[in-house]
Amino acid sequence: ETGVTQSPTHLIKTRGQQVTLRCSSQSGHNTVSWYQQALGQGPQFIFQYYREEENGRGNFPPRFSGLQFPNYSSELNVNALELDDSALYLCASSLDYPWTGAETQYFGPGTRLLVL
């Protein structure tokens, strides 16, 4: 158990719809990152939030957006869903603004999204 929870565990949407995925980080973890993991692939970095501001972004279009709240919860929003958005979405939290080169990220169990 990493202390990071995600909801829902599974979700089915149709193309063009919008979806919101939720993550609850460990208390005190000010940094949250979101990853997309397609079937048979490793996770791909979407973006990171630190103290409620976007801190960095991977190669994902603007229809992927996020929010982080003061209570250590966060959201990933995806608009205009496409079939290729079908994947496992993982959030990961870490203690502080790291990137001192030695921070462990704690992953949640993920939300599996299927877009039909």
Added chain:
Amino acid sequence: SQQGEEDPQALSIQEGENATMNCSYKTSINNLQWYRQNSGRGLVHLILIRSNEREKHSGRLRVTLDTSKKSSSLLITASRAADTASYFCATDAGDYKLSFGAGTTVTVRA
């Protein structure tokens, strides 16, 4: 695109045997981390090795890092059925993200 590449893609071993998997990466790193994933669920952090370290141990795990070759290996000794999982290496290049490889799927047969 993925920074790291694991080799082999899949590995099947008998319980009690050792399992070795390798990771190669492309750019300079601050550290390299190994994660385990069971049945497509969340990732569990196994071990972190800094760029100035060459070898690290944690229980039955041994990780090596060769920055000149941009490669790392993970050895699991005396494997158990519970070690059946996918294993990923992830590199931290000093920016804000981890870059993962495609993983090695390990099956431990009883």
